[in-house]
Amino acid sequence: MSTTQTPSRQLTDRQREAYLRDGYLLGLPPIYTAEEMAGLNAELPHLLALLRPGETTNDMREWHHESAFLYEIVMNPRILDLVEGILGPNFYVWGSHFFIKPAHSAGTVPWHQDAYYWPLSPCNTVTAWLAFDDVDEVNGGMKLIPGSHRGGIIKHRQRDDDKAVIKLELEEGTFNVDDAVQFRLKAGEISLHDDRAIHGSQANPSDRRRAGLTIRYSGTNVKADVGKSPEFTAHLCRGVDTYGHTYYGPVPTQRYGRKERTPPEPAARN
Incomplete structure (x- = not known):
């Protein structure tokens, strides 16, 4: 999908300093206009139609490898x-995941x-969270603990909860929930966060999708430790x-296509 021509979106020194200090950034310029976002949402059902029996939207991971749309x-x-x-x-892009x-x-x-969760070293990954819908505290928007990325990686435990999208969580007492910042985004906006930042989100009891x-x-x-993630694949961005x-x-090359991926030969991975 083509996008309207706009000036570059370079971060300011103040924004970079805030990211290093807090582990996240909000308030960034919209990536897509309302019209462009409507177009992306109009194409989303084509991806949903590719889910196989027994799969859910949580299985829509790394589809950008086969989908030109993504x-x-x-x-x-x-x-x-x-x-x-x-x-x-x-830097390169390796992951994408619909929530x-x-x-x-x-x-x-x-x-x-x-x-x-990731067999990657060192920790030097940025997650961009692109809102397809307006997101806030009402429909289960993400919360994040500012500065938590500076504390290193903390032990997680197994979560026995069918309602949880992911099955590992931080142990109680390792952070203060009261410090959390509520993320609010309009459709077409993004947030950025550090791979070590503590974050999570609640259920969506509202009438709106998130x-x-x-x-x-x-x-x-x-x-990447390819012994743990043998199919790790990336695309060089810049x-x-x-x-x-x-x-x-x-x-x-296919707009929405999905196929079974065959890992490359080990020699090709260095």
């Missing part, structure tokens, strides 16, 4: 300009740190990769 989003220069302000000139809470849904995302696409960007110095840690996949 690839265009994760490679949007408006987003990349902002991410470059955090990661610097050399969709229908109206009157009980699904929650327990308090967690993204980096605890849909968002998370996009994971890492500096080229970040290496700059050059002088490390050679990462396998870069082909650009997708």
Whole structure:
């Protein structure tokens, strides 16, 4: 989907300082206009139709590898300009994941740190959370603990809860919920957060859907443990990769297509 031509979205020094201090950024310029966002939402049902029997929207992970529709989003220069302000000139995109809470849904995302889940080292990943709907405290918008990324990775525990979208959560007493900041976004806006920041979200008892696409960007110095994640694949967004840690996949050609991925030969992964 084409986007209206706008000036670059470089972060200011103050925004960079705030991100380093707090582990997140809000109040960024919209990535998509209301008209553009309506177009993206009109195409979303084509992706939902590709879910297989037994799958849910939580299974819509890394589909940008096969979907040109999603690839265009994760490679949007408006987003990349902002991410470059955090990661610097050399970075790749490897992850995308839809978090969709229908109206009157009980699904929650327990308090967690993204980096605890990922076999990546070092911690140098930015998540862009793109709102497909208006998001706030009423329909289960995300909350985040400012500054929590500076405390390192904290032990998580198994959560036995069918309503939880993810199955690991931070142990009680490792953070103060009262410190949480409520994220509020209009459709077409994004937030940015550090991979170590503590965050989560509640159920959506409202009459409104809450849909968002998370996009994971890492500096080229970040290496995946392919023993734990043998299908790890990325796309270079900007700059050059002088490390050679990462396998870069082909650009997708089908608009929504989904196919079974075959991991590349180990030699190709360095």
